[in-house]
Structure formats: structure tokens, C-alpha cells
Amino acid sequence: MRLAGKRVVVTGGARGIGAAMVRTFAAEGAAVAVLDVLAEEAGKLAAEVGGHAVEVDLADVAATRAATQSAVDALGGVDVLVNNAGILRFAPLLDIEPHEWDEVFAVNVRAMLVTTQVAVTSMVAQRAPAFPGDVVGKVVNTASMGGKAGGAGQAHYAASKAAVIGLTRAAAEELGPLGITATCLCPGYVLTEMGAGTRTDADVARWSARSPLGRLGQPEDVARAALFLASPDSDYLTGEALNVAGGMVTH
Template sequence: MSTILAGSAALVSGADRGIGAGIARRLAEAGASVAIGYRRGRDGAETLAADLTATGLSARAVPLDVVDRASVQAAVAATVEAFGGLHILVNNAGYLNRVDFAEIDPEDWDHTLAVNLRGPFLLCQAVLPHLKAAGRRGRIINISSMGGQFGGTKAVPYAASKAALISLTKSLARLYAGDGMTVNAIAPGLIRTEMMAAVVTPEEEAQAIADVPLHEIGLPGDIAEAALYLAAESGRYVTGHVLNVNGGIHIGAGM
């Protein structure tokens, strides 16, 4: 078992399932103490925490609704209290609803922006003193999306929120590099999770496999490896970057 993150504490939002669970698991396997943020998925978060602690790793489930400032502050405080500090924040929680642009409900627009942008803003603000104290070990990793770079015809508010998250990433990277922390984004392509299953039809999946240069749908573990790279010493000289983990879509398939 690797110990490259030994002594570091991480908080991952929306980590009861999917990509967040994959990232939480990978960071714990690398030696970090991990707070597994959950909103509705308490069972998933507690099962994951129990799984990890049963193998001698350090993890605990922490309630966290990213749009609620009090919940954000409580989750950050619980992480710091449990692990004695906070070095790595992964803004993973996300919301996507596919609706024709002409039919978008303004409430749904606001909710998308709240989960995907207000949430990371609140969390970044809340962890700031702890990441400043972490110095050169401080890391923020924002899970954006290819839609944030290319726009998205089927989920316009989602794409807009993920583009804004990239802008937030670059702003914070510039603002806080002097404190030693790095701030980066990962832009996943299609990754096999509940979110993908809920919005992508089997026909679209088959088309995607044909279109993606590497001809595969990604797995949460692919994003987890990218997050580990950015979180560990390996990422020490990388900041303000958007890391594409998408099977090569950005080099020109038809998606």
C-alpha cells in the first residue's frame, strides 16, 4: 500500500458513490485520512468508510450539502477535528439535468449553478485557512467536465456551471499560489456512474464508444488516478490546469 499522502487529510464532496467514492478510496489507499462527504447517501458513505477502515485506512463519513453554507462549514470543521487539519479539497459533488434549452426551468438553472459552482465556492472559502496552513501540501481539485470546455447542447446550465468552475479554478490558482497551494480542475469525459446511466441512452453510449478515440467509456478509477497525481507531491508544480481525462475526445472526435 502506498503512503505518498501519509499525514494529509482530504475532504471529498459527493463521495458516497461514483467518481467521488473512487477518489476518496484512492486518496485513502495512498495514505490520506479522508472525509467522505455525503448529502442523501449516508449508507453508501458509511459503507465506504467502514470498508476503508477495515483495511487499516483512515476515513469517515461526513454530512455535507454543498449549497448550504452552515453544512459546508460543519463538514470542514468535522474534518479538521477528526484528522487534525485539512490539506486536500476535492469538489466533486455535481448535478446534471438534461433538458432542451427552450424548456429549461429557471429553478433548475439556479439549482445547477448552486450545486456545481456555489458549492465549490463555499467549500474553497471555508477551507482557505486550513489550506494556507498546509503550505506546499495544500490542494484544491475541482471536478469540471468536458462540457465546461466545449459547451453542451443537451445540458446547457451544466456546461455553463462547469465552465465557470474552470474560471474559479484559475482565479484561485492565481490568488493563492503565493501561499503554496495548487488549484486545478479535472475535466472527465463520459465516465460510467449513476449520473451517466441516468442521462445517456444505450444508443448514445454505443455512439460514444465509437466516437471516443480510445473507444471506451471511462471508469471512476481513471478520474481517481488523475486526482491522486494532482493531490500528491507529483502535482507540486502544476496549478491552474485543466486535466482532460476523456479518452481523447479533446483531440477531435465528433462528440
């Protein structure tokens, strides 16, 4: 019960990696609120774990701000914010339209800024650090291996995930004195619903060969890493971008 008594908000928690996080956090004692545009799936998962669900389009700034506050209020406060929501788009670099670039950044990066502003404001109001290094709140962001290694055909996605890493590092610098850590996860290839329609068996075999472990990730692999970052076990870790890529990226 590593998160006993903790209140956790998870964006993009209705399915895939986010759903695995929600189940993992709940199993470890956390009260969880799920923010997602997939209202029905989020509601079913919230009911399964005894949590709360809030429907939101994270591309809408005002709606994101209101939904995050609603989730915090439903939990009676917040101890951990997990910014997991993201969208994946494919297009050759020379064909990406500005509106497509903006769409990816709106959900993958800008929404993280808005949710962080709301959640951290609540964290700060709840309790001040009792001593230097006392951790009173945590922000965990989901970036990607693509944010470090790039990726042909997905420049807007890779650039947005590099921005998440940069945002996390800046947040760690600013929020540390407030007793709040900021970290991010960089998953490699993970078999989820996102991108399922674009991958083939040959793709899976080729990607698996890139890992010294010889397999792709599962949502639970990332969820367990998120649990570590959300738990007191990582209290002296901030600003880090933790690879969960089976050795495909090691820097």
C-alpha cells in the first residue's frame, strides 16, 4: 500500500498506459480521479476502482482548467498529478500542416501546463514543507522515447515529447522549493490501443529486436515505473526523465 491515503489525478486514464496506472495506484491504496475525453470508458474504470471520472477535451484550455479543479475537489485535494494524456499523429516532416502541429502540442504539452498550474496551486495550499526536502506533492508527466531519440514520420509528436521533458525539468527547478517534485517517464514501444491501426506484425518484430530484452513494453511496465515516481520511494528524485524502453534508449 505504497500510496495509502494519497489522492491522485490521472489524465488520459481511461485506457492503455493510463488505465494501467489507475489500477496500479488504486491497488496501492490511492484514491484516483480519471480525466479523459472518453467519458464512458473513464466512468467504467472509475467505478471499478472506486474513484471519480471527469470528462474533458484537453485541447480546450478553459475546460481543462475546470475539469482539473473538479477532479481535485472530488478527491478533497491532490497529492499526485499524473499527466499521461497524449495523442499520436503520423506525417512526413515536409507535409505537416501548422494546425496539425498545434493540435499535437495543445494536448501533449499545453494541457500539462494547465493541469499542473491547477494541481500545484492546490498542493501548495494544502501544506507547506515542514523542513528542507520535505515532499508535499508530486507531478509525474508521460513523455516518450521519441522525445529523446526522435522518430521519422512523427516530428510533431517527437518534438512535443521533447517539450514535455523540458517542461518537467523547468518545473522541477521552480517547484522544488515548494516541496513538489516533477519527473517524467519516457516509454518506448508499448502495445496499447494508440497506434494499433498503424502497426503490423513485422513492425512489432522489428521494434522488439531493438530491445536487449527482446520484447516490447506492456502498459503495466510503465505503470510500475509511475508508481515508483508517485510514491515516497522517489522523494529525492526530481527533474529526471526516466526511460522505460527495455534498453532501446539508455541516456
